Amino acid sequence: MNEQDAWNTDTNAKIILQKLGISDLDKKIGTLSGGQQKRVALAQVLIDEPDLLLLDEPTNHLDYEAIEWLEDYLSRYRGALLMVTHDRYFLDHVTTRIFELSFGKLYEYQGNYETYVTEKAERQRVEAEQENKRKQLYKQELAWMRAGAKARSTKQQARINRFEDLKENLHQVQTDDQVELDFATKRLGKKVLEIKDGSFQMNQQTILDHFDLLIQSKERLGITGENGAGKSTLLNILAGRLPLDSGELVVGETVRIAYYTQQNEAMDEDKRMISYLQEAAEEVTQSDGTTTNVTEMLEQFLFPRFMHGTKIGKLSGGEKRRLYLLKLLIGQPNVLLLDEPTNDLDIDTLTILEDYLQTFPGAVISVSHDRYFLDKVAEKLLVFNGDGAIDSFMGSIEQYREIKAKTTSDSKPKTVERKAPVKAQKKKKLTYEEQKEWETIEEDIDSLEQAIAGLKEEMNQQSDDYTKLQELQQKVDQKEEELTNKMQRWEYLSEYV
Incomplete structure (x- = not known):
């Protein structure tokens, strides 16, 4: 026991399980969900404390608190x-050495x-410069060959051989293609989605408790939590797949929803990409008014032409997710519901998707x-804390965590609101x-x-002047507080319009 330091094993096991979100330690494995089973499997390898720990996407199925704990532990x-x-933050905080597998x-x-x-x-800059030099040399040698070089002498034959080597090594530099997301969207009116006094329970657990939510036309809402x-x-409630137990879901007349779920829709494995x-559309209109066909769209989404006839059953999990996302966007939605969109997508695709979402109208x-x-x-967060307790916060998840850490268990952050503005009872x-x-x-x-966007842009241009940055940040905080008050006021007034 002393040699293996086993006296604390039981305590360590319980701590690790609880930190990874497994609180009921008497449950049988077979009764757990798929995500819970993966967390138990992760806990098992951490408890063993091996000399070499191999982890494949360890942050999948963990909430942000468990991810932060795992970061610190590893x-x-x-x-x-x-x-x-x-998980790029996870990589940044845990790793000291990175290997990238690219084009073999x-x-x-x-x-x-x-x-x-x-x-x-x-590295890519240097490789591009070397590739450009090879192209220039190739052009010169090609001109010499076309001029009728004859392999009469050893010197000329050596030059011909060098030309053949140069030809074989041309275009050796391959760069990561970018997913070009450039789809037009249907016009969206001011009225999008609204939940009024909504309540919902599932398996005797409270999910929503007299909950109010207003989604506007350019909303950027992130939902996280336990x-x-x-x-x-x-x-699922916003998508109309689950009805509220009580309350009302209001959907605007011009709303066109695309719902990117955690699991792909049922795909016929024998169907070709x-x-x-083509079941969704033969062609689609892009933001500049031009149209593009299915073949071009597949190529924009990193599917080379030779793959277009491939059966879906032969695609990798990430390729299926990318194909599923493409089909949703072809429908030209104006409201995107994304459930864990970062799962199974590579970093390059994630980066382009994030840039697209920032400009999505x-x-x-x-x-x-x-x-x-x-x-x-996300510009605004809904943080689910369980049992129908939901915090609304304007800012990043890091800012939210900092504010929560400063508060006692009996108080709430000033900028976190749990209740919608109080409605007048008799007002008509x-x-x-x-x-x-x-x-x-x-x-x-x-x-x-x-004004907020302008201030943030000015901050980007003043990255070296910390005094100026502090002044600009104070102005941003002030404007964001004014914006929050205006939004609350808009919600109140809209009840009587």
Whole structure:
């Protein structure tokens, strides 16, 4: 017992299980969900404390608190760690060495994810310069060959041989293609989605308790929190797949929803890729008004032409997810519901998807535990804490965690709101002053959003002047507080319009 340091094994096992979200330790494995079983399997290898720990996407099925705990645990792990993951914050905090597999080659980078991104960009720059020099030399040699070079002498024959070698080595540099997301969307009115006084229970667990939610036309809402607290259930309610127990779901007349679920829709394994997409549309209009056909869309989504006749059953999990996403976007939705969109997508595809979502003209509602993804695409958070307790927060997940850490168990962050604005019970219509306020409030909201965007852009240009950055951040905080107040006011006034 002393030699194996086994006296604390039982306690350590319980701590690790609880930190990974397994609180009922008497349950049988067979009664657990798939996600819970994966967490128990992760706990088992951590409890064993092996010399070499191999982890394949360890952050999948973990909530953000469990991911942060695992980061801290692995950063102090005494053994060696080798893992596959697309969680970029996790890579940045845990790893000291990164290998990238690209086009059949393995590249090594010393450092974390930030170092990897910097050094990869430099490597690609150098390779591009070398490729350009080879092309220039090839053109010169090609001109010499076409001039009628005769292999009469050893010198000429050697030059011909060098030309053949140069020809074989041309186009050796391959770069990661980019997913070009450029689909037009249907016009979206001001009225999108709204839950009024909604309540919902599942398996005797409260998911929503007299819950109010208003989704506007350019909403960027991130949903995170505890596993099993009802995040995916809320998406199913918004998508109309689950009815509320009480309350009302209001859907705007112009709303066109695309729901990217955690599991792909049923795909016919014997169907070919191109036929699968043709079921949705033969062609689609892009944002500039031009049209593109299914073949071109597949190529934009990193499916080369020779793959278009491939049966779906032969695709990898990531390729199926990408094909499923493409089919949803072909429908030209104006509201995107995304349930754990970062699972099974590579980093390059994630980066392009994030950039697309930032410019998407409609509303985007994302359930995710990927903090990097949420920080890039979400402007507002709903944090599910279980038993119908939901925090609403304007800002990043990191800011939310900092504020929560500063509060006691009996208090709430000032910027976190659990309840919607109180509605007047007997009020029937707007007063004259309120009517005048309603006529200009949307313009006020737009002005505040533009002001915030302008300040943030100015901050990007002042990255070296920390005094100026602090002043600008104070202005941003002030404007965001004004925006929050205006949004709450808009919700109140809209009840009587």
